[in-house]
Amino acid sequence: MKKKLSAKLTVVATACMMAVSFAFAGCSGNAKPDFEMPENGFDPDTPVTITFYHSMGAKLRGVLDNYIEEFNKLYPNITIDHKSQGDYDGVRDVISNQIIAGNQPNLAYCYPDHVALYNRSNAVLSLNDFLPGGAYANVTVKQAAVDENGEETTVEVPLGLTQEEKDMINPNYYAEGLKFDDGSKMYSLPWIKSTEVMYYNADFFEANKLKVPETWDELEQVCEQIKKINKDAYPFTYDSEANWFITMCEQYGSPYTSSAGGEKYLFDNQTNREFVQRFADWYQKGYFTTQALNGNTYTSGLFTEESAYMCIGSSGGASYQTDTGSDLGAPFTVGIAQIPQIHPEDPKVISQGPSVCIFKNEDPQKVLASWLFLKFFITNVNFQAEFSSVSGYMPVLTPEVMEKNETYQAFLAKAGDPNYLTALSVKVGMQHANSYFVSPAFVGSSEARTQVGALMSSVFSNPQGLDAAFKYAIDQCEYYFG
Amino acid sequence: MKKLSKFFVSLLCAALIALMAMPMLAACGEEDTPGEVDYASSLTLDFTSPTKKQEVKVRLYVDGDTTHFNPVTDSTLTDYNAADFEKTYGYIKARYLAVNTPESTGDIEKWGKTASDFTRKQLESAESIVVESDDGNWNLDTTNERYLLWIWYKPQGATQFRNLNIELLQYGYGRSSSSGDNRYGETALAALAQAQAQKLRCFSPASTKDPNFFDDDAVQLSLKALRFRVDEYVNKAVRVEGIVTARFGNTAYIEEYDEETKTSYGMAVYYGFQMGSILDVLQVGNRVSVHGKVSYYEAGDTYQISDVENNEFRPTSKTNTFVVGEEAVEPPFTEMNATDIIDAGRELEYQFEVEVDGEEKLETRKLDYREAIMGTSVTLKGLKVIETYTTADGTSEGAMSLTCQIPGSTKTITIRTQVIKDEQGNLITADKYNQKTIDVKGIVGKFKGEYQVNVHRADYITVL
Numbered sequence: 038m039k040k041k042l043s044a045k046l047t048v049v050a051t052a053c054m055m056a057v058s059f060a061f062a063g064c065s066g067n068a069k070p071d072f073e074m075p076e077n078g079f080d081p082d083t084p085v086t087i088t089f090y091h092s093m094g095a096k097l098r099g100v101l102d103n104y105i106e107e108f109n110k111l112y113p114n115i116t117i118d119h120k121s122q123g124d125y126d127g128v129r130d131v132i133s134n135q136i137i138a139g140n141q142p143n144l145a146y147c148y149p150d151h152v153a154l155y156n157r158s159n160a161v162l163s164l165n166d167f168l169p170g171g172a173y174a175n176v177t178v179k180q181a182a183v184d185e186n187g188e189e190t191t192v193e194v195p196l197g198l199t200q201e202e203k204d205m206i207n208p209n210y211y212a213e214g215l216k217f218d219d220g221s222k223m224y225s226l227p228w229i230k231s232t233e234v235m236y237y238n239a240d241f242f243e244a245n246k247l248k249v250p251e252t253w254d255e256l257e258q259v260c261e262q263i264k265k266i267n268k269d270a271y272p273f274t275y276d277s278e279a280n281w282f283i284t285m286c287e288q289y290g291s292p293y294t295s296s297a298g299g300e301k302y303l304f305d306n307q308t309n310r311e312f313v314q315r316f317a318d319w320y321q322k323g324y325f326t327t328q329a330l331n332g333n334t335y336t337s338g339l340f341t342e343e344s345a346y347m348c349i350g351s352s353g354g355a356s357y358q359t360d361t362g363s364d365l366g367a368p369f370t371v372g373i374a375q376i377p378q379i380h381p382e383d384p385k386v387i388s389q390g391p392s393v394c395i396f397k398n399e400d401p402q403k404v405l406a407s408w409l410f411l412k413f414f415i416t417n418v419n420f421q422a423e424f425s426s427v428s429g430y431m432p433v434l435t436p437e438v439m440e441k442n443e444t445y446q447a448f449l450a451k452a453g454d455p456n457y458l459t460a461l462s463v464k465v466g467m468q469h470a471n472s473y474f475v476s477p478a479f480v481g482s483s484e485a486r487t488q489v490g491a492l493m494s495s496v497f498s499n500p501q502g503l504d505a506a507f508k509y510a511i512d513q514c515e516y517y518f519g
Numbered sequence: 520m521k522k523l524s525k526f527f528v529s530l531l532c533a534a535l536i537a538l539m540a541m542p543m544l545a546a547c548g549e550e551d552t553p554g555e556v557d558y559a560s561s562l563t564l565d566f567t568s569p570t571k572k573q574e575v576k577v578r579l580y581v582d583g584d585t586t587h588f589n590p591v592t593d594s595t596l597t598d599y600n601a602a603d604f605e606k607t608y609g610y611i612k613a614r615y616l617a618v619n620t621p622e623s624t625g626d627i628e629k630w631g632k633t634a635s636d637f638t639r640k641q642l643e644s645a646e647s648i649v650v651e652s653d654d655g656n657w658n659l660d661t662t663n664e665r666y667l668l669w670i671w672y673k674p675q676g677a678t679q680f681r682n683l684n685i686e687l688l689q690y691g692y693g694r695s696s697s698s699g700d701n702r703y704g705e706t707a708l709a710a711l712a713q714a715q716a717q718k719l720r721c722f723s724p725a726s727t728k729d730p731n732f733f734d735d736d737a738v739q740l741s742l743k744a745l746r747f748r749v750d751e752y753v754n755k756a757v758r759v760e761g762i763v764t765a766r767f768g769n770t771a772y773i774e775e776y777d778e779e780t781k782t783s784y785g786m787a788v789y790y791g792f793q794m795g796s797i798l799d800v801l802q803v804g805n806r807v808s809v810h811g812k813v814s815y816y817e818a819g820d821t822y823q824i825s826d827v828e829n830n831e832f833r834p835t836s837k838t839n840t841f842v843v844g845e846e847a848v849e850p851p852f853t854e855m856n857a858t859d860i861i862d863a864g865r866e867l868e869y870q871f872e873v874e875v876d877g878e879e880k881l882e883t884r885k886l887d888y889r890e891a892i893m894g895t896s897v898t899l900k901g902l903k904v905i906e907t908y909t910t911a912d913g914t915s916e917g918a919m920s921l922t923c924q925i926p927g928s929t930k931t932i933t934i935r936t937q938v939i940k941d942e943q944g945n946l947i948t949a950d951k952y953n954q955k956t957i958d959v960k961g962i963v964g965k966f967k968g969e970y971q972v973n974v975h976r977a978d979y980i981t982v983l
Contacts, residue, residue, distance in 0.1 A: 095628050096828065102831070120722065123619045127695030132714045332662040343944075356792040363937070363975060364766040368944070423832040439685065444832050448795070456798040503944045 069151045071163045071397060072404050079178040079196065079405040081114055088142035091126050092391070104420045108413050111180045115406045117477040125391065129154065136160045136396075139512070143398060143407040146391040149216055149478025152224045153296075155394070156217070157480060163222040167197040167408055170392040178409065196405070201367045205438045209473040216478050218296060226415050227433040229424055230390035232466050232473060233280055233352040235273075236337075238346045239372035249374050256347075256377045259268075260324040273347035274336035276328045276486055279490030281349075284387050285312045287474050288379040294485050296477035302485055302514045305507045311497050313503060320497040329494040343369065349376050351389065354428045355462035358377035359455065367455045373390055373465045373473070388473035390430055403490060418442050431466045439467070481518025487512050530594045535698040555717070558710035559686035560679060562703055563603075564649060570702070571652035572597045577642050578610055580817060580982070583620025583634030583692055585665070588650060589614050596649060603657055606632035607664060608912060613650055614665040615684045617707040620693035621721065630720050632731035632814075633755050634692035641683055645672035649680065652700050664913060669703065685710050691719030703933060713735045720885040736837065738809050741782040742775040746891055749822045752813040757824065759786065760843060762895040764850035765807050765962055767937055767975035770823065771801040772962050773809060774895045776851070780867050783853060785963070787823040789816070797829040800840055804847035809840045820965045821893060833839065852960045856900040857925040857932045860889060860963060860970050867891050889970045892963050899973060900958045901926040901983070902934065919949050923957070929965030934959055947977055956983045 043371050059359040087174065098121065105117050121271045122128040129151045155161050166172040177193040185358075203211065203262040210227035217224055237249055260272035275281050282304070286293040292303035293415055319325060326345070337357040340348035348358060352373075359367045378384045393415075397409045414420055414497060419431035421447035432439055439445055451457035452464045459512055476482065488510035493504045566572065574597045575588035588611040592599045604611060620635070642648060651669040652658055658667050671680040676751035682833075687693045688707055691714035698707040715722045738757035745752060745759055761773030764785070769792065774785035788809055790797055800807055811824035827840045859865070865888040873882050902923035910918045921934040934957075939947045959981040961972035974980055 091663070095622065116726070121694060124697065126697045126700065128618070130695050130697075130699045130708060131711065131715065133706055199722035233808065238783070270960060293611055328661070332663050334661050356794045361792075361798055362769040363768060365976060419832070423830075426832065427830075448831060451795075459794045480952075 050355065056103040056189070072166065073401060074173060074176065075401045076316065078084055078176055079409070080402055081179045081181070081191070082111065083350070083402065083494070084114050084116065085400075085402045085406045086116040086118055087144065087410065089117060089393075090122045090132065090142045090145040091119060092124050092146055094120055097424065100420070100424050102425055103423075104414065104417065105416075105439075108410065111182075111413070112406070112409055113181055115410065117410060125151075126267040135227050138447045141396045143403050143410060144393050144395050145459050146228065147225055147413065148483075149225075149396045149475060151193070151482070152394050153478045153480050153482065154219060154222070155396070161397050161403065162397050163224060164226065164343045164395065164408075165221075166224055168223060169198060169200045169203050171197055173197045178211060178405075196408070198412060198416075198443075202412070204299055205416055205418075205434050206437050206471050207473075209388060209471060212476045213388065216296070216475055218479075225325075225392035226411055228391050228393045228415060229421070229428060229430040230388060230433055230466075230473075230516065231351050231430045232388055232469070233277075233284070233349055233376050234352045234462060234465055235374045235376045236340060236342070236348045236350065236355075236358040237372045237374060238343065239370040241343070242372070249372065250377050251375070251381050253377045253379065257319065257324070258318065259347075260322075264323065266300040270343070271323065271326050271339060272453050273325045274327065274331070274345045274347065275337055276323060276336055276348070276350040277490065278327050278329055278493035279486045280315070280387050280389075281327075282489040282493050283476055284376070284385065285309070285352040285379075287385040287387075287476075292476055293489075294479075295481055296479040296482070301479065301518075302483065304509050306487055308359045310503060310507065313493060314500065317496045317500040317503070320498065324380065327494065329490070330497060337457055341368070352466045355388070355429050355458045359458050361456060368456065371458055371461075375457075375460050375465065375469050385474050386472045387470060388475050401447055422448075425463055426459070431460060431463050431470075436470065483516060484518050485514050493499065523535075531583070537729075537925050540658060556689075556709075556713060558713070559681045559683070561571075562682045562706055562755065564680040564682075566596065566653065569655045571603070571655065571657050572649055573599065573603070574647060574649050576648065580635070580639045580642070581872065582622070583631065583638045583687065584615040584618055584696075585613065585750070586638065588648070592902075599648060605944050606659075607666070608911075611650060611668075612665040613668045613670060613874050615687070616667050616669055616698055616701055616732045617684050617698040617703070618687045618693035620687060620697035629729045630692065632719065632809065633729055634687065635808045636731065636785075637692050638683065638687070639685065639692070639982050641674075641681075642670075642672055644674055646675045646677070647673045647680075669917075678924065689714055691715075691717070691721045691723070694721055700709060716859050728820075728885055742773070742786055743777045743780070743782075743869065744871065745786060746784045746893075747867075748871075749813060749888050753815055753822075754812060756810065756838075758808060758810045759824070760808050762850060763801055763803050763807055764852070765975065766801060766803060768972075771951075772894050772896065774851070775805060782867060782888075783851060783895045784891060785896070786826055787819075787821055787894050789823045789825040790827055791825075793821040793828070795829075795896065796831050797827065797840065800842050802847075804849060806843045806848060807840060808843050810838050811840065820968070843934055846917075850896050852896040854900065856922075856973075857899045857902065858930060860892070860972065861896070861925075861930060861932050863887065863889070893965065893970075895963050896960065897963055898960050899932070899934075899959065899972060902932070902959065903956050904934075904952045904954060905931065907953050909949050917946050917948075919952075921949070921952055921957075923972050933966070933968065934961065934980075935964070935971050936980070937973070937975040939975070939980075940970060952982065957981060958983065 122131045125148060128146050132141050132145055136155060152161050174197050176196040178196045179191040180194045182190050182192045210230055212227040214223040230364045245260055246260060249379060250259050263272035281311050283293055289308050291308035292306055295303055296299055336348055339345040340358055341360050359371050376386055393411055415433055418441050422433050422442040428446045448460050449464050452461035492506040492510040496503045527798050574591040574594035576591060578589045579587035590649050621631035622636050649671045660667050664712055670683040672683055673680045678878055685706055689710040693977060695711055698711055731754050735757040739758045740760050742759050761775040763771050763773055765772045769790060771788045772785055773788055774783045775785045809824055809826040809827060813824055829839050866885045869883055869884045869887055873880055904921045905924050906922035908920040917938040919936045922931050923934055941947055958981045959974050961974035964971055964973045
């Protein structure tokens, strides 16, 4: 359980420096409102440049650029300067530094704990006024258009998110932006999402007449059956111990963490100890391995080489769960199912993937331009469709809305084709879109995640160390962020 | 109060680093600007610290943030322990901590080749190179083959080592990769912040040109022309046509027959881990029009086209790779004498027009025949397997090198297999071929300068 001392202190230091900068800002007088609408609203004639930080690779940046062209047909005065800042933590680290200096971007990919960190400086714009029922619900903006004669013109469209647009978005994804403090303020909107799914060797299951498990009890039974068929194989693997722990808490309805004030780290309780113990027993029987126990290597390799027959991992990693590197074709048929449940009638699966937040800015035109950019991209069916098909992540819009894009439907229709495993993964993910949850976010919530993952690995290897592992995990969280 | 003191410790650290670094002007490295802090020299390689260290020499330059090294076993700077690197067959594949440079081998990204060139230049000029772990262990990344390392190099004539990871960040050659989450995190973040503030390279405006990145419309040319002039097209977008003859290692091989030279010319097309319509396009037998960027893949000792796509949402996109024609074509696997693949001395000629001072002139290029047929499909008959080697570890565990005597000759050629299995899915081992005579179908490739034939299917080897 090695402590990454400098990383934790960096986050602590950054959080505290942000808090200090916020305190100084407060000393200068009354706290300013998040945003003040300029008298004439959005100015469509004056050029404005906004910066957007993300972690997209080259192919996804290409997709983004194509749709920025479309966005600019509506808002020709807005220039988008977007940059990849490495991985998600890279985005967080860069912005954390910039907030202290006051030169953060206008928008950024974010996870909830990033937003919690940024808000130590009160840096993130609350979006409530732009949402249905908000202060700007009846404000309009001019959007460029072409009339029936092919002449350039403008049309007035709502600035804020209309109710109809809000209803396009998966409500579970939408709700993630409220998972801060008392839950009254929306600090982010979802950009693209992923979840966990269970990949399984469909040929093996069929040949051995095995049932694809829907519950953890059924999984245990299948594991026992598989060990009798192949004693050397892992019946299943689970890439993320942290996700596993957090998901089990949600499935059991057992406490994990809380951002509501008071005690934050609630995961040391009897229910959680029992499921960790149960899985430790499974590990001792050779039922599974995890990324950490597999030498910190993704377990998809075990699955594709048929050393494991089920693999619970990211829906965005489908292309790694099969082998399309050769003209021999995939060595076996890959099936994808929802991960096992405690209560199949009320399934719970973790939601992941980036959201986007807007940072406050002295220039209201930059804030408005940022909002228009964000609204365009999360409600644009074609963008969500193309981005999803390239990334293998799930669109944030509901399946019903996504039916409007025929090319996307054709992509999903190929879900049974071995060359389109990403389509199957997206399809399965979308089918269970109502099962998603996110955990509360606060400074230190990512530490909780790290610690529960570590305690799982520790107890799997040493079931007698369960008490010590839970105590250590709590102590670590409270020492740095309590 | 406990938390306040932790906060002040970190604040002091960051402030101290900034203060200490202020007087240090860039003593090494290029493109110094007034006021720039040389973070790469602000850190000291502490040989007494508990981290793992090993003096090394470069084995292979891969790209800006990945290099393969051989340990210096008789180093006077570090203690060599062979057991440390047994898991990785005695050498060190280094993935640089804290920095992620743009791609330059698969997808080719802006600043990728430039970053790769910078890393190579710094290490080539080094008098000594030491790799350092982030803690007391040699830590592998999620591939389980690459070590996560700090790279220190001492330039010729210098007295101190410089940290290359920090230097890459400082000059904007790479972006953050958990830059703060390690032992030199504060310096890494400071270097990153400086590059961003100065808008260097990766952080420069979109209008800033990378001299090694070409974003123009693709040059359309034949596979033959590309083979003869491939060095001119590295990092450029091209469009070529050919028949897909094979697919393995996440790479499709295309080729086209040239009547004039009575020779087929081929090229590797790397598509990576993409799924979907690009796989439909790159089916064996399809005639395809490929759009992509040319790169030299050093680890495979081959040129390739990468950054290929087929976007179903943009069927008319000028960057799509797509199928041409409707009928599938049987891959040729041209029968030839194995000596043609290994013997030096035979050259092919290619003439083409170029414009010089407004006038069109004829230019002639010559190319070694062996190089010309790289990436093409061939059939070799009657090879006698006299020696075998099987890769024992790693992702290629089970792949075989069959040393084969060429019929009617004392010369030998290597047939290199992928991991191949029989119809029941059982691994095929070398004893099946050892001392046997075989016919093979495969793709011409190269390994460590030696031309060979790569075979990826069990049914492409026939035991006579």
